[in-house]
Amino acid sequence: MLYFKYIKMLLRSAMEYRASFFMGGIGQFFVAFFSFASMFLLFDRFGSIAGWSFAEAALCFAVTNAAFGISECVGRGFDVFDRMVVSGEFDRVLLRPRGTALQVLGSGFELGRVGSVLQSLVVLGLAVSWLPGWSFPKALILGLMILSGVAVFVGIFIVGGALSFFTVEGLEAVNVVSYGGRQVASYPLTIYPKWIVRFFSFIIPFGCFNYLPLLYLTGRAGGNALLYMLTPLLGLLFLVPCLLVWRFGVRHYLSTGN
Amino acid sequence: MRIYFALFKMRLIAGMQYRAAAWAGVVTQFFWGFMYIMIYRAFYASSSAEPPMAWPQLVSYIWLQQAFFSLIFVGRLDGELLSAIPNGLVAYELCRPYDLFSFWYARLLGLRLSAVLLRCLPVLVIAFLLPGDARMAPPAGFWGLSLFALSLLLSLLLVTAIAMFIYILTFVTLSPGGARLLILTGADFLQGSILPIPLMPPWLQRILDFLPFRYVADLPFRLYSGNIAGSEALFQIGVQVLWIAALLFLGQICFRRILGRVVVQGG
Numbered sequence: 001m002l003y004f005k006y007i008k009m010l011l012r013s014a015m016e017y018r019a020s021f022f023m024g025g026i027g028q029f030f031v032a033f034f035s036f037a038s039m040f041l042l043f044d045r046f047g048s049i050a051g052w053s054f055a056e057a058a059l060c061f062a063v064t065n066a067a068f069g070i071s072e073c074v075g076r077g078f079d080v081f082d083r084m085v086v087s088g089e090f091d092r093v094l095l096r097p098r099g100t101a102l103q104v105l106g107s108g109f110e111l112g113r114v115g116s117v118l119q120s121l122v123v124l125g126l127a128v129s130w131l132p133g134w135s136f137p138k139a140l141i142l143g144l145m146i147l148s149g150v151a152v153f154v155g156i157f158i159v160g161g162a163l164s165f166f167t168v169e170g171l172e173a174v175n176v177v178s179y180g181g182r183q184v185a186s187y188p189l190t191i192y193p194k195w196i197v198r199f200f201s202f203i204i205p206f207g208c209f210n211y212l213p214l215l216y217l218t219g220r221a222g223g224n225a226l227l228y229m230l231t232p233l234l235g236l237l238f239l240v241p242c243l244l245v246w247r248f249g250v251r252h253y254l255s256t257g258n
Numbered sequence: 259m260r261i262y263f264a265l266f267k268m269r270l271i272a273g274m275q276y277r278a279a280a281w282a283g284v285v286t287q288f289f290w291g292f293m294y295i296m297i298y299r300a301f302y303a304s305s306s307a308e309p310p311m312a313w314p315q316l317v318s319y320i321w322l323q324q325a326f327f328s329l330i331f332v333g334r335l336d337g338e339l340l341s342a343i344p345n346g347l348v349a350y351e352l353c354r355p356y357d358l359f360s361f362w363y364a365r366l367l368g369l370r371l372s373a374v375l376l377r378c379l380p381v382l383v384i385a386f387l388l389p390g391d392a393r394m395a396p397p398a399g400f401w402g403l404s405l406f407a408l409s410l411l412l413s414l415l416l417v418t419a420i421a422m423f424i425y426i427l428t429f430v431t432l433s434p435g436g437a438r439l440l441i442l443t444g445a446d447f448l449q450g451s452i453l454p455i456p457l458m459p460p461w462l463q464r465i466l467d468f469l470p471f472r473y474v475a476d477l478p479f480r481l482y483s484g485n486i487a488g489s490e491a492l493f494q495i496g497v498q499v500l501w502i503a504a505l506l507f508l509g510q511i512c513f514r515r516i517l518g519r520v521v522v523q524g525g
Contacts, residue, residue: 023436031443038453045457046305049297112436172282176289184293191300 002098006106014111021111028115032065036123039186050191055130056218057187062124063142063210064185067149068178069117075154076108081161082171091255100250101243104161133219141213141229148209148235153178155242156204162249177204185210209235261356262364269365273372280376283328287381291324295392298457311456314395315483319454321385321394322479328373329414330449330475332421333442336366339425344432349522359513362425363506366418398484405491406482412498417474419505420445426509429516449475456485470505473498 014021039061043054052060072079081104084090093103128134128142160174181204189197189211201207208231215221216228298316302309311319328334339362342348351358385394397403424438431437446452449471455463466472477494480486486494 020435024439025436027436027439027443030440034443034447034452038447041453041458041462042301044459045310046301046307049300049304051304172279172286176286180286180289180293183290187297187300192296196296 003102003106007109010106010109011111014109024112025115025118028069028112029119030115032069032116032119035065035183035186036061036119049187052188052190052218055127056214058123059127059131059217060188060210060214061186062120062127063145063149063214064182064206066117066120066124067146067209068153068182069113069120070146071150071153071157072113073110073117074150075105075157076110077104077106078108078154078157078161079110080108082164085164085253088255090253094250094253101158101246131218137229138217141217141232144232145209145213148232151236151239152205152209153182155238156181158239158242158246162246165249165253181206188214205235205238208232208238262360265361266364266368266371269368270372273369274376277376280373281380283373283377284380287324287327287377288384291320291381291385292392294320299391311454311485313391315480315485316454316456317392318395318397318483319456319479319485321381322482323451323454323475325378325381325385326374326410326475328377329370329410330417330451332417332424332445332449332474333438334370334373335421335424336362336369339365340428343425343428346522348520352517352520352522358517359422359510363418363422366421367414370414370418395483397482398487402482402484402487405487405495406478409478409481409495409498412495412502413474413478416470416498416502416505419502419509420470420474422505422509423512426512426516429520445471448472451475456480470501473501 036058039057040054043049043057048054049057084093084104084107093100093107096103156174156178160171160178163174164171181200184192184196184200185206189200189207192200197207197211201211212228212231216225221228295317298320299313302313309316323330339348339351342351351361354361382394385392388394397406424441427437427441443452448466448469449455450458450466455466455472455476458466466476473494477486477498481491
């Protein structure tokens with residue numbers, strides 16, 4: 001509840017700079033657009049990738065990028081959390097009688113990312129209309145995939161934020177996992193070598209919210225359909241260890257003074 | 259001229275101090291290069307048609323892009339100057355008895371060169387040592403290597419000339435966040451950093467021939483592997499030189515006009 005109050009406040013302040021918000025949104029839209037255009041041009045030339053058609057890969061792209069865009073909107077507070085530590089502002093957060101994770105989550109909301117979410121949703125609509133055989137459970141799973149993807153990316157941002165309790169040098173590694181992970185997961189994971197697939201399924205569960213349920217959505221699941229349908233739930237569970245890391249970080253926090 | 263050179267050297271030395279950041283950059287660049295190679299390998303394996311670029315050429319293209327990322331990325335700008343424009347500190351810059359365009363141009367050259375000198379070697383060494391078909395191929399003979407080196411040096415001049423227009427944009431709009439993002443991704447795409455230009459459809463390649471961007475990041479990397487060679491290579495390097503001259507001239511004019519209109523409030 002408190003979170004929605006935070007969001008309302010941040011939205012109102014963003015709306016004070018309307019032109020800047022719209023330009024930012026348009027910019028974000030085109031970042032995602034060029035990335036998708038490149039994918040289209042590649043399929044235009046090569047036809048398919050490891051047995052996956054353009055429509056199927058577009059679905060994968062849309063789920064991943066929509067989830068990433070939404071998590072960037074929501075998880076902005078953790079993304080720029082290192083500034084809060086450096087400026088000593090985190091002391092104020094600790095003084096308040098509310099959870100730290102919630103407060104940090106509510107400290108930032110990057111509305112400009114709506115542009116890239118919008119682009120992903122357009123691609124999602126197109127991909128859904130190109131692929132046959134939709135049903136109610138499939139639509140439900142699709143929604144669950146995006147939700148699960150948001151959880152995974154926000155989880156990464158939380159761990160990245162927790163890292164800044166200890167160091168400011170390791171942050172590039174977090175970018176590799178978040179931005180790089182988005183790019184990796186824009187294509188069906190089967191095109192990568194086995195060890196990458198394992199890393200992005202079991203350590204950071206990208207596979208749980210796009211590749212594995214996609215096998216079900218595109219009719220590749222065979223007899224294990226139910227198992228693949230449930231994998232997005234594992235993505236949601238990823239938040240639990242991330243929050244534990246966060247708590248561990250908070251306990252080791254030493255103020256820089258202010 | 260001596261002043262600009264001294265300034266360039268100063269920025270170069272200052273930039274060389276950020277070694278930790280450079281190592282982090284190397285890891286990122288290596289990751290992206292490796293990922294692109296895996297994606298393109300899957301595409302190459304899925305199609306029996308003749309690919310537009312031989313596999314070893316594409317691999318070199320990608321590794322060179324990553325190794326020289328700090329050189330070719332239009333968005334690598336001088337943050338100090340960029341924030342000086344909206345917050346008014348630029349007034350100090352205006353007091354200097356030098357040509358501001360050349361002054362800033364030299365600064366930016368030094369900044370880019372220091373960033374790329376720190377990052378390019380580790381990426382290249384790793385790329386040359388990789389096992390299997392992700393390993394970077396040697397250059398197309400002595401001739402290919404020299405043309406590559408010449409063209410890359412010109413790239414540095416060209417991309418910095420392009421980047422100067424971002425300062426101009428900042429002068430005009432003061433808060434250019436969105437517009438800048440749009441221009442930077444646009445430039446990224448047009449110079450082949452998102453999708454290698456030889457993999458684009460022919461009609462698009464023909465359009466890009468008439469824009470300055472592909473002479474920054476596409477031309478030198480194709481010279482390296484001999485994808486462009488012979489008289490065609492010399493012709494395109496000529497085009498590169500023309501673009502440098504044209505953009506420097508145009509940038510200088512825009513700078514002069516915009517500086518005539520600058521209003522600094524308070525101070």
